[in-house]
Amino acid sequence: MTNKRVSTVETDISMLTDWFRSGIKPAAELGIGTExxxxxxxxxxxxxxxxxxxxxxxxxxxxxSSRGWNPIExxxxxxALEKNxxxxxxxxxxxxxxxxxxxxxxxxxxxxxxxxxRMLDQxxxxxxxxxxxxxxxxxxRREDLDWMPKERYRFMRNWMPRKGNLGLDMMTRTTSIxxxxxxxxxxxxxxxMQTAQAFQPVVTALFANSPFKEMKPNGYLSYRSHVWEDTDxxxxxxxxxxxxxxxxxxxxxxxxxxxxxxFILRAGKYYPSEGITFRExxxxxxxxxxxxxxxxxxxxxxxxxxxxxxxxxxRGADSGSPKMIAALAALWTGxxxxxxxxxSAHSLAMSLGVEVIQGLxxxxxxxxxxxSYGEVALHELAASxxxxxxxxxxxxxxxxxxxxxxxxxNPLRGILARGTTTAEMLLEKYMRNLxxxxxxxxxxx
Numbered sequence: 001m002t003n004k005r006v007s008t009v010e011t012d013i014s015m016l017t018d019w020f021r022s023g024i025k026p027a028a029e030l031g032i033g034t035e036x037x038x039x040x041x042x043x044x045x046x047x048x049x050x051x052x053x054x055x056x057x058x059x060x061x062x063x064x065s066s067r068g069w070n071p072i073e074x075x076x077x078x079x080a081l082e083k084n085x086x087x088x089x090x091x092x093x094x095x096x097x098x099x100x101x102x103x104x105x106x107x108x109x110x111x112x113x114x115x116x117x118r119m120l121d122q123x124x125x126x127x128x129x130x131x132x133x134x135x136x137x138x139x140x141r142r143e144d145l146d147w148m149p150k151e152r153y154r155f156m157r158n159w160m161p162r163k164g165n166l167g168l169d170m171m172t173r174t175t176s177i178x179x180x181x182x183x184x185x186x187x188x189x190x191x192x193m194q195t196a197q198a199f200q201p202v203v204t205a206l207f208a209n210s211p212f213k214e215m216k217p218n219g220y221l222s223y224r225s226h227v228w229e230d231t232d233x234x235x236x237x238x239x240x241x242x243x244x245x246x247x248x249x250x251x252x253x254x255x256x257x258x259x260x261x262x263f264i265l266r267a268g269k270y271y272p273s274e275g276i277t278f279r280e281x282x283x284x285x286x287x288x289x290x291x292x293x294x295x296x297x298x299x300x301x302x303x304x305x306x307x308x309x310x311x312x313x314x315r316g317a318d319s320g321s322p323k324m325i326a327a328l329a330a331l332w333t334g335x336x337x338x339x340x341x342x343x344s345a346h347s348l349a350m351s352l353g354v355e356v357i358q359g360l361x362x363x364x365x366x367x368x369x370x371x372s373y374g375e376v377a378l379h380e381l382a383a384s385x386x387x388x389x390x391x392x393x394x395x396x397x398x399x400x401x402x403x404x405x406x407x408x409x410n411p412l413r414g415i416l417a418r419g420t421t422t423a424e425m426l427l428e429k430y431m432r433n434l435x436x437x438x439x440x441x442x443x444x445x
Contacts, residue, residue, distance in 0.1 A: 095174075136212070164230045205368040390409055393406045
């Protein structure tokens with residue numbers, strides 16, 4: 001696994017920084033990508049699909065490969081699918097994830113999401129399964145679930161219990177929505193990362209959709225968000241250094257250098273890393289090309305609220321309906337892809353301060369829009385954020401000459417007007433129908 005050394009650690013660090021810098025795009029080429037996960041349940045007993053069960057994940061993957069999706073295999077098992085720039089992957093306990101194509105408008109990502117879910121519904125009617133888009137599995141224990149045959153997950157499964165109490169729950173019982181956006185310069189990346197990190201409590205509250213665990217209320221509106229807080233402090237959660245004056249590509253590299261590696265990948269085979277940090281790894285004898293391959297893998301094994309790759313991954317939302325997926329894409333597109341909106345959003349974000357952001361972030365999973373910290377009420381902050389995004393989408397439509405994407409914010413406007421989240425609506429229904437089976441209550445909603 002080693003070769004002669006041809007570069008210094010300092011050169012390597014410069015290469016790693018340049019890897020992020022290579023993500024800079026011209027303003028005319030900025031794209032929008034969404035990713036969403038959901039549970040697949042057997043329609044007879046509502047159990048989560050295992051890999052080899054019938055119906056099962058392997059069966060679903062094979063069926064999709066017969067419909068034009070190209071299979072990707074590991075050890076003879078289909079573990080992913082690709083088609084026209086989109087991909088489908090399976091999370092550790094079979095959560096089904098679509099990583100959509102990079103598109104120019106929210107209209108396109110909404111249509112893609114609808115098409116994907118319609119296809120799954122059609123297949124489900126034929127094979128006997130149904131979709132459940134919620135942030136945390138409301139029914140099943142971790143012990144009831146089947147692990148997918150991916151070697152990467154075997155290493156993560158062994159590592160998680162060493163770092164937190166809920167890492168295995170994160171792997172097996174959570175699903176989320178994610179939006180991926182581009183940057184035009186290092187300064188632009190910094191402003192977008194700061195804005196996205198600051199408003200994670202807003203997203204946690206507006207998209208809260210995980211109030212049940214093992215058939216009972218769990219005390220949270222977004223239990224998924226709580227799970228992430230007790231997963232792995234080395235690689236998850238809030239990144240306070242994003243708000244420091246020296247933040248940029250190099251500072252993010254410094255953060256990643258001190259995160260322990262899960263494994264080392266060589267020619268498709270995984271090897272134990274013994275928990276060394278990437279900084280320690282660089283002291284080994286590896287070719288530069290090898291180092292960069294390892295770097296790309298390592299970057300994908302950290303899970304902060306906002307993750308930098310050669311684009312920005314904005315995480316933090318519980319899984320939900322296609323309308324909620326489009327709402328998240330519209331929210332971040334409106335905030336970050338219009339200069340006036342980004343100026344306003346960034347100014348508001350920086351005025352909060354790290355203490356307030358962290359305070360709201362701690363309260364949001366339990367209290368949703370009712371959370372507050374000091375003089376800042378999350379409901380009011382969320383309303384301001386949605387207004388800024390709405391204005392950004394209006395100007396963006398005029399500039400691009402497209403139909404406005406503002407309508408996709410309607411679900412968020414409804415939540416703000418009611419003052420109650422999807423999770424609270426489910427809890428209210430549960431309390432009104434205590435004699436109603438939770439399967440029927442949730443699956444018929």
